Amino acid sequence: MSNGHSDHSGDLSGSGLTLGYDRRIVSRDLTVSIPPGSFTVIIGPNACGKSTLLKALSGIVTPNDGTVVLDGKELSRYPAKALARKLGLLPQSASAPDAITVVDLVSRGRYPYQRMLRQWSAEDEEAVTSAMAATGVTDLADRPVDELSGGQRQRVWLAMVLAQQTQLLLLDEPTTFLDIAHQIDVLDLCADLHEQGGRTLVAVLHDLNHAARYATHLIVMSQGAIVAEGKPAEVLTEQLVTDVFGLQCQVIDDPQTGTPMVVPAHRRSRSREFALGSGLAS
Numbered sequence: 424m425s426n427g428h429s430d431h432s433g434d435l436s437g438s439g440l441t442l443g444y445d446r447r448i449v450s451r452d453l454t455v456s457i458p459p460g461s462f463t464v465i466i467g468p469n470a471c472g473k474s475t476l477l478k479a480l481s482g483i484v485t486p487n488d489g490t491v492v493l494d495g496k497e498l499s500r501y502p503a504k505a506l507a508r509k510l511g512l513l514p515q516s517a518s519a520p521d522a523i524t525v526v527d528l529v530s531r532g533r534y535p536y537q538r539m540l541r542q543w544s545a546e547d548e549e550a551v552t553s554a555m556a557a558t559g560v561t562d563l564a565d566r567p568v569d570e571l572s573g574g575q576r577q578r579v580w581l582a583m584v585l586a587q588q589t590q591l592l593l594l595d596e597p598t599t600f601l602d603i604a605h606q607i608d609v610l611d612l613c614a615d616l617h618e619q620g621g622r623t624l625v626a627v628l629h630d631l632n633h634a635a636r637y638a639t640h641l642i643v644m645s646q647g648a649i650v651a652e653g654k655p656a657e658v659l660t661e662q663l664v665t666d667v668f669g670l671q672c673q674v675i676d677d678p679q680t681g682t683p684m685v686v687p688a689h690r691r692s693r694s695r696e697f698a699l700g701s702g703l704a705s
């Protein structure tokens with residue numbers, strides 16, 4: 424491409440997208456552009472269309488209308504393996520084949536590199552080993568995936584996507600099921616991939632404070648549309664949280680990072696009438 428990053432720039436965008444399932448339209452005429460090299464985070468209420476957008480951007484859902492373009496070429500024109508070498512997706516609800524072990528599942532991330540005459544290589548081995556180390560699942564290597572806790576399983580899936588070694592990573596709620604320390608581990612890992620690896624990340628997150636801390640670019644969705652985007656400090660305001668999530672709140676500076684921190688209004692100031700009237704306020 425002309426930006427000097429060769430064809431590994433990970434330049435992903437969609438325009439005029441109409442997305443949905445059968446006759447249910449989720450998004451209409453949606454235009455989105457993922458800044459190359461960004462850590463983009465998508466936030467928005469339940470069922471507003473975040474996963475649908477991520478699926479469209481990764482070729483899992485075919486737009487009813489409009490096009491998704493990756494590095495100058497329409498997504499639908501990529502052969503499956505070629506696309507999988509450029510773009511990895513961690514779906515919101517992934518399910519593993521029965522009785523597969525951790526190391527075997529992570530190894531499936533190397534599938535787009537397999538060819539008829541090319542067997543498993545030292546490079547494949549190294550990719551799997553380092554992906555497992557980065558996500559802290561090395562000790563689980565020989566365990567069946569279906570016997571793991573939700574949090575362990577989530578990290579195994581992440582390892583599989585990392586082993587794919589793509590320039591672009593699309594992660595749908597990568598911190599679901601994780602305790603707070605593991606949530607931060609995963610987000611730190613994402614930040615490292617972004618900062619040191621120069622990768623482009625797109626993640627759907629529910630925690631607005633995590634989104635504000637980690638995102639270089641924040642996209643806010645509501646009812647299938649993008650209603651705001653930009654730097655977290657500019658986007659995440661009290662008004663926006665009230666409008667989009669229906670939550671009264673205060674936005675203060677995160678004492679650690681200075682990024683916006685959303686503090687929900689106390690229930691007594693949110694629903695004073697109910698609290699006083701019900702006699703349960705204490």
Ligand SMILES: Nc1ncnc2c1ncn2[C@@H]1O[C@H](COP(=O)(O)OP(=O)(O)O)[C@@H](O)[C@H]1O
Binds near residue numbers: 444467469471474
């Ligand atoms: N496979 C599907 N078939 C039919 N409708 C779906 C399917 N997946 C999602 N939807 C609907 O599309 C809308 C958007 O869903 P989704 O993109 O998963 O939202 P989010 O990820 O923001 O919670 C919801 O109304 C949901 O019920």
Ligand SMILES: [Mg+2]
Binds near residue numbers: 474475595
């Ligand atoms: Mg979702």
